[in-house]
Amino acid sequence: xxxxEELYYTKDHEWLRVEGDEGTIGITEFASDxxxxxxxxxxxxxxxxxxxxxPFGSVESVKSVNELFIPISGEIxxxxxxxxxxxxxxNNAPYGQGWMIRVxxxxxxxxxxxxxxxxxxxxxxxxxx
Amino acid sequence: MSTEPLLTTALNKVHRRLGARMVDFGGWDMPVQYSGPIDxxxxxxxxxxxxxxxxxxxxxxxxxxxxxxxxFLTSNDAAKLVxxxxxxxxxxxxxxxxxxxxxxxxxxxxxxFLCVNASNTPKDFAxxxxxxxxxxxxxxxxxxxxxxxxxxxxxxxSIMQPLVDVDLGAIxxxxxxxxxxxxxxxxxxxxxxxxxxxxxxxxxPSESERVYDRILEAGAPLGLKxxxxxxxxxxxxxxxxxxxxxxxxxxxxxYEADLAWIVKLGKGEFLGRDALARQKEEGxxxxxxxxxxxxxxxxxxxxxxxxxxxxxxxxxxxxxxxFLGKNIGLTYLPIEKTAVGTRFEVDLRGRxxxxxxxxxxxxxxxx
Numbered sequence: 001x002x003x004x005e006e007l008y009y010t011k012d013h014e015w016l017r018v019e020g021d022e023g024t025i026g027i028t029e030f031a032s033d034x035x036x037x038x039x040x041x042x043x044x045x046x047x048x049x050x051x052x053x054x055p056f057g058s059v060e061s062v063k064s065v066n067e068l069f070i071p072i073s074g075e076i077x078x079x080x081x082x083x084x085x086x087x088x089x090x091n092n093a094p095y096g097q098g099w100m101i102r103v104x105x106x107x108x109x110x111x112x113x114x115x116x117x118x119x120x121x122x123x124x125x126x127x128x129x
Numbered sequence: 130m131s132t133e134p135l136l137t138t139a140l141n142k143v144h145r146r147l148g149a150r151m152v153d154f155g156g157w158d159m160p161v162q163y164s165g166p167i168d169x170x171x172x173x174x175x176x177x178x179x180x181x182x183x184x185x186x187x188x189x190x191x192x193x194x195x196x197x198x199x200x201f202l203t204s205n206d207a208a209k210l211v212x213x214x215x216x217x218x219x220x221x222x223x224x225x226x227x228x229x230x231x232x233x234x235x236x237x238x239x240x241x242f243l244c245v246n247a248s249n250t251p252k253d254f255a256x257x258x259x260x261x262x263x264x265x266x267x268x269x270x271x272x273x274x275x276x277x278x279x280x281x282x283x284x285x286x287s288i289m290q291p292l293v294d295v296d297l298g299a300i301x302x303x304x305x306x307x308x309x310x311x312x313x314x315x316x317x318x319x320x321x322x323x324x325x326x327x328x329x330x331x332x333x334p335s336e337s338e339r340v341y342d343r344i345l346e347a348g349a350p351l352g353l354k355x356x357x358x359x360x361x362x363x364x365x366x367x368x369x370x371x372x373x374x375x376x377x378x379x380x381x382x383x384y385e386a387d388l389a390w391i392v393k394l395g396k397g398e399f400l401g402r403d404a405l406a407r408q409k410e411e412g413x414x415x416x417x418x419x420x421x422x423x424x425x426x427x428x429x430x431x432x433x434x435x436x437x438x439x440x441x442x443x444x445x446x447x448x449x450x451x452f453l454g455k456n457i458g459l460t461y462l463p464i465e466k467t468a469v470g471t472r473f474e475v476d477l478r479g480r481x482x483x484x485x486x487x488x489x490x491x492x493x494x495x496x
Contacts, residue, residue, distance in 0.1 A: 036359075037167045039449045040427050042457075058478070059436040060450055062428055063359050065478070066330075086424075 001124070003031050004095055008071060009120035010075050015095065015112060016071040018105070019101055023072055026061060026099040027090065035061040040088040041083040041127050043100060049075045059090065072110045074103030091120065138183035139276050140339035141307060147355050155248035157184040159358055164360035170451040173323055173364055174492075176352025178345055182322075185333065186250025187275050188243040188257065192266030194226040196237050202400055203233065204258055206393040209230030210235040215303045215320055218391055220245075221254060221401030225382040229253050230373055232320060234305055239266075242316070244277070244329075246373045260400070276337040280344060280353070281327030281364075283494075287346040289328055293317060294295025297328065299455045301371055311336075313345045322361065324492055345433050364458065367450050367492035369419055373431055376417060376445040376459050384408050385461065387417045417445070419489035420473075422456040424482035428475040434460050435481065442467070446477060451493060457491050458484070 007015040013031035017024040041061040050056050053074045074084050078125065079101050083089060090098040116124060133139055135158035144151065149160035163169065172178050190198060199207045204225075205218035220228035229254070232244040245253045254270040260326065261268055280289055286297050295308035295317060305318035326374035332340065345355065362372070371377045377386045382404060394406050394407055417469065429448035431441050447458030458475075466473065469485040 036162060037165045039167075040425075044428070059177075062451070063161070065429065092246060 001033075002095065003121045003124075005117045007117060007121075008097070008114035009114050009117070010069060010071045010114060011123060012069045014069060014071050016111075018108075018111065021105055022077065022102055023074065023105050024099050024102050026094055027068070028120070028124075029094045030093045030107070031066075032091045032098070035059065035064065035066065035091075037062055038087045038109045041090065041100065043079040043083070044076050046076050048053040052113070059087075061091060068100065070101075071114055072103065073108075076101055077104050081085060089107035098106075125127075134486065136184070137183055140181045140183065142342055142353075143338055143341055144181065144355075145292070149355070151356060152358070153313040154184065154358055155395060157247060159184060162357040162359045162384065163355045164358070165400075166363060167451040169354055169356040169360035172352060172354040173282045173325055174452045175283065176354075176467050177280060177284040177288055177327070177348055177371070178323075178354050178356035178360065179341070179348065180279040180281070180356050181341070182277045182279050183337075183464040184331070185274040186245040186247060186253065186270070186489055187244060187277075188254055188259070189269045189271050190241045190243065191269070192264070192267055193239055193240060193437035196242050196269075198257070198261055198264040198266040199233060199241055200396065200399060201264075202257060202323065203231070203397060204393065204401065204405065205233070205391040206396040206416035207233050207235070207241070208396065211496075212237055212253050213304055213306055215305055215318055217303075219383050219388070221383065221399065222379050223401055223404065224379075225384070225401040225404035226379040227373065227377045227383065227386070228256050228379065230371060232318075234316070234318065244331075248414065249373060250316055258304045261411055262264060268404045270347060274333065275331045275333045277329060277331050278344070279321055279323070279327065280348070281321045281323040281325045282353070282355065283326060284351045285306070285325070285327035286355055288344070288351055292295045292343060292347055300328075302326075312342050316468070317492075319448070322368075322370055323364040324370070324490065325364075325494055329453070333345040363451055365447050366446050366448055366459070367452060367490070369459070369490040371417070371459075379415070381461070382408055384413050385415055385417060398488070412464065416464055416467045417459055418462050418467050418486045419485045419491055420458050420460060420489075422458075422475070422484050423472070424484075426477045426480065426482045427456045427474075428477065428482075428484065432478075434462070434484075435476065436463075436466055441473070447475075453491060457487075457493075462486070 144160040
């Protein structure tokens with residue numbers, strides 16, 4: 001199981017990659033494994049704004065629907081439209097081609113509320129016990 | 130949630146060894162998936178899959194009036210069965226609803242074997258027993274005496290043939306025989322719940338692990354995969370086979386479920402006959418239909434269904450259809466809205482998405 005060090009994480013199993021004023025967001029490998037085959041991803045429109053921790057979309061496997069919660073407040077500047085025809089990218093490359101949204105970050109101080117890679121790894125270990 | 134310990138099949142250890150994800154399914158600790166529901170689903174459509182369905186119940190009915198008892202409690206005509214033949218049927222309520230949907234196998238004129246839904250087994254057994262007094266026949270819940278495996282898919286017969294001592298090619302669809310699977314005495318039935326050819330085998334549980342592993346070993350080179358309940362559900366949905374508790378229950382009649390072919394009003398008196406005869410005469414007001422999503426999104430059970438701004442029902446089964454590559458489902462619609470091509474909307478957690486009534490089954494194998 002991979003926990004890339006440069007990312008920030010939520011207890012809802014989303015990740016955030018910060019690059020300048022923008023953040024890219026997806027779900028973790030742990031989450032995509034737990035979901036199984038992802039068959040559908042519902043994403044917001046570019047321009048929509050979300051407050052940290054609010055639902056911004058959903059990811060569905062054959063068996064289940066799971067809400068997605070945004071790790072940081074911001075405005076959507078891009079969505080991964082490849083997921084429309086290839087939702088399996090979420091399973092195949094959760095930290096890469098399976099990314100979901102890119103936001104213009106509202107406040108970087110919100111990052112303090114997120115987990116680091118090692119904190120998230122510990123959290124997952126606890127969950128799995 | 131109940132705090133009772135989960136029931137397990139004789140193959141529980143095997144599922145864990147194979148890396149299955151286990152879930153509580155109606156009180157049973159069952160494998161929901163191994164390699165993944167899409168992979169497993171496609172394996173069954175293109176090669177074969179093996180399912181442990183030992184949670185299913187088995188009820189035997191014996192006695193000189195076994196047939197009379199079954200005829201009174203079911204809507205199909207069990208008198209048409211001969212030894213070695215099986216029949217899909219309904220245990221009906223007085224109102225023509227489903228106590229359960231079942232398979233009736235005739236062993237002999239005075240000996241029948243019912244395969245019933247896992248979670249309904251105690252209810253069915255109590256129901257049958259409570260009606261058996263007037264008949265010289267007795268019901269026995271023999272569920273614990275059997276492991277049930279389903280081997281399904283276009284290659285199922287060729288995988289199983291070398292392992293059995295009967296000619297599987299001579300068993301027609303919905304017939305069965307007694308024989309041996311890898312030396313173990315078994316009931317071998319050409320039945321299934323996937324829309325594919327295949328067999329369901331019933332045998333004594335002590336040999337379960339060996340038999341299962343033997344089939345897996347023999348079938349793997351031909352593409353056979355262990356399959357869980359998730360694939361079983363999507364397979365049966367593509368084939369439009371009803372799921373008890375979702376698509377049918379005590380409040381839905383056999384006619385409403387679009388299963389008129391298992392109602393034989395002419396066979397004589399049976400429980401629910403009057404209600405069904407009346408419904409046939411007056412016409413049903415709603416019917417179970419298959420639909421396909423037109424807009425993006427997956428309809429799932431309990432999602433509300435709307436026509437012209439009015440809620441007309443809810444989805445009873447809904448899922449992606451892995452082989453067809455569509456999102457499909459079943460729902461009861463007002464009878465005047467059931468024609469193929471009728472559009473309606475499904476509420477996908479706040480977003481209304483268009484769906485359309487389509488011909489069923491969604492998937493039909495090429496014979």
